[in-house]
Amino acid sequence: MLPAGMISKENPQPIRIKFKKVGNLQYISHLDLQRTFEKVIIRSGIPAWYTMGFNPHAKMVFGLPLSVGCQSVCEYLDIRITEYMTFNEIKARLKTALTDELDVIEVYEPQMKLTDIGAARYTLTFETRGACEDLADKAKALFEKPVAMEKKGKAGVKEIDITKMIKSLDCRYDPETDRIVIDTTVSAGQAETLNPEMIVTALREQLGFLSEDILTEHYSIMREEIYNLNGEAFR
C-alpha cells in the first residue's frame, strides 16, 4: 500500500476484497450483488473512490461473475480508496456491513489483474438416485471423450464440445453421505468460460442424474478457487 500521505482522490489506492457468497446468497444475481455492494461500501464507511459523472457511485470491478444457484468461497471485488486505511481496518468494517453468507475473507493489494483470470475450480455435489462407485466411474468416463452440447450465445445456438474447456475432472462416490462428488477445473475468464451447470446438464441428459423428484434429488455447486492464465492461484 502507498504511504498514508500519498493516497488521495487524485491518486487512489487499489484494494482487492476476497469474499464468499454461500447458502441463501447463491440465489442473488450478479446485478443484485453489484447493487448490494454499493450499499455495503457506504455503510462500512470505507473511503471509497467515487466516479465523477452525473450519477456518482463507488467505482467497483468484480472478478468472474457467478451464476445464480452457484456458491463460492473465492469472489473478488476491486475498489480504490482515497484515504489511508489498514487492510485489517477495511476488513473489520466490511464484516460489520455484511452477513455470514456474504462475508469478507481477505483484503489486500491486488497482485494480478482481473483480466488475467483463466480458470476456476468447482466442487459439484449430487444427491441422486442410484449413487454408487460405479455411477461415479461412469460420470468420470463421460467426460473423457467429447461431450457435444448446445450453448446459447449472442449469435444463436451453437454446438460445442464442453470437454475442451475442462482442464481436469475427478469424480468419486462418498459412501458416508451417499453422494457423488465431482472436483473439476474449467476454463473461466475473458477468452472462454464454462458454466459448471453445463456439466450438471450433461450428467442429467446422458446418465439420468437428478431425473426424479427435486425434493429427494438435488445438487450444489461450490466455486473453490480461481487461477490465472498460467494456472497459478489468483491473488
Next chain:
Amino acid sequence: MDEKYSSILKSVQKPGRYSGGEYGQTIKDLSDGRVKARFAFCFPDTYEIGMSNLGVRILYGALNREEDIWCERAYAPWADMEEKMIEHDMPLCALESGDPLSMFDIVGFTLQYEMCYTNVLQMLKLAKIPLKSADRTNDQPIIIGGGPCSYNPEPLADFFDCFSIGEGEDMLVEFTKLLIEEKAKGNFDRQEFLHYAATKIKGLYVPSLYEVTYKEDGTIGSFGPIYPDVPKRVTKRIMKDMDKAYFPDKVVMPYIETVQDRIMLEVYRGCIRGCRFCQAGMIYRPVREKTPEVLCRQAKCLYENTGYDEISLSSLSISDYTEIEKLTTKLLEWTDDKKVNLSLPSLRVDSFTKELMEKIASVRSSSLTFAPEAGTQRLRDVINKNVREEDLFRAVGVAFDAGKTTVKLYFMNGLPTETADDLLGIPKLASDVVHQFYINPNRPKGKSPQVTISVACFVPKPFTPFQWERQDTVEELTEKNEYIYQNVTDRKVRYTHHDPKTSHIECVLARGDRRLCRALEEAANRGFHFDAWDEYFDYDKWVEVFEATGIDPAFYANRQWGFDEILPWDVIDCGVSKEFFRRERDRAYGEITTPSCREKCSGCGANKLGGERTCCPQA
C-alpha cells in the same frame, strides 16, 4: 437453508424473493427461552412490494425491540413458487427461521388494499392454518389484521381472530405481551383470550364477539357486542407524539430490487386537506408532525446503517409539512456531500415551487406527476381538491423552466355529480398543459412535451364523505373511458386508464359486510390469488363466485346507501365523526369547498384523539 427448499429455489423465477438472509434481519436465539412469543408479520403480496412498505419496517422493529418477542416476515409466493409448494407439500414459512407459520403464536397480516384479500386466504391455506377463526384450535396461531383496510374489517370477519385498528406500534406489543401472560397461566383457550383481550387492549376489534342481523331489504338491522363488557365501538389507536414514537434505525436490506428501494423518512402522519374521496386523508387524522431535528437525526442514522443513497420524504402531501423549508435545508447540509439524493413522492401543485424542486434531486427523472383529480373547477370543488387551474399551470411552468418535458396528470372518473363537461375537461386540461409548454420562453429547446393522463375509477370508500355514494357500473365507467379517449385529440397527450372491472370488485370488498366472507372463502377454494395483478384478475370468475354464493355485488357497489343505514364499519371509530362526513357530503353537492385544517378547523372530531404538533384545537 434446508436442502429441499434450496432445491426448489433452483426452479423458480426470482429466487431472491424466498431466500432471506438479508442484512439487517432480526435473528433471535430460541434455545435460551427468552423469546416467549413468535410473531409472523405477513404482507399479502410479493416480496418486492412487501419489503417496500414503511408500516412493516416500523412494526418489525417495534416488535423485535422487545426481548421476549421475535417477529419474522412472510410474503405471498408468486404463482410458480406456490405451485411448487403445493406439489411438494411444503408449508409457507417465515424467512428468518424457515419455520412454518403454523407454529407461530401470532400471524399478522397488513391489509393495504382490498384486492389482496384473496392472497391473505391463499397464504393461510399454504400455511395449513384453517381459514376460519371458528375452526382453529387452541394451539394454532392467533390471526390478526391491521392497516388501512382494517377500518372496514367486516368482509374478513370470519377469517381473522382480531384486528388492530389504527397505529400498531404500541398496540401490537401490548397485545403480544398479553398473549404471553395468558399462555403462561396454562389452559389457554383462544376464544376466552380474545374476549379478555377485547376488554383490555384499546383498539382491538374481535369480530366473533359481535352479532349482526339484517333487514329484509338486505341492509343491516342491528350490529352489537354479544357481551356487555365488550366495547360497542372500537376507537382507533394513534401515536400521540411522533417525535417520541419508535422509528427504526435500520432496515432489512433486500438483495433484489424492490419497489421502494430507498430510505423512507416518515415526516408526519395525517393530512390537512380533506379531499372528499380520499380515505387516507380521513383515517390518519389528526395531523401530527415530527420536528426537523428529529427527522434529520433519523435520516442520518438510517443512511449510515443502510447505505442507501436516496431518502424519500414520505407523507400524504409532503409540501404541506410546516417546516419543509427547514427540513430540506438541514438535510442538504450533509446529503449533498455524501451524494445522497432527496426525493418527494407526493406533490401538490399549489405548493410546488422552484426552490423546492431545486432541492430535490429529480435530476434522474425528467418527469413530474401532479394530481388535479378532476377536469373542471366545478368538480374539483365538489371533491374538495382545492387546486386551481392557475396553480397547475404555474407548477408545470416551474417544471418546464427547469428543462422537464414530461408531465403526468392523475384524474378520476365516475365522481359524484360528474357531467360530460367534467369528462371533457380532462383532455382539455392536458392540452392546456401542452400549450403552457409552447408559450414558455424558457422551455427546453428542440424538445416536444409529453403529457400523460392517467384516469382511475372512483371507488367510494368507508370513512369518507362519499361513503354512501353509488359507484358507476362497469358499463358506465367503460363508456366514460371511451368518451374521454375519443376526445383526446392532441398528439402530445397520452391516455391511460384503470380497469373498471377491478374498481368494481374493489368497491364491493371495500364496502362489504360479513356476508361477503362466504364469497371470499369460495374464491379461496377456487384458487384465486394476486387479484391486484392484471395477469391474475379475472372478472368473470368473480361474477361466478358471487352468483354461487348468492351475493349481489351491485348491492354493495352500485346502490346509493341510506344516510340512516347502519354501516358495516360503524363498529369502528376512526376519530372523524359520521356527522362530519354527512356535512361534507352535503357541501360537496352544494359545490362548496372546505378549508384545510390549517386555515380553519372544520370540526371533524379527530382532535378528541389528542396528539402533539397538530393544528387541531384542544378537545
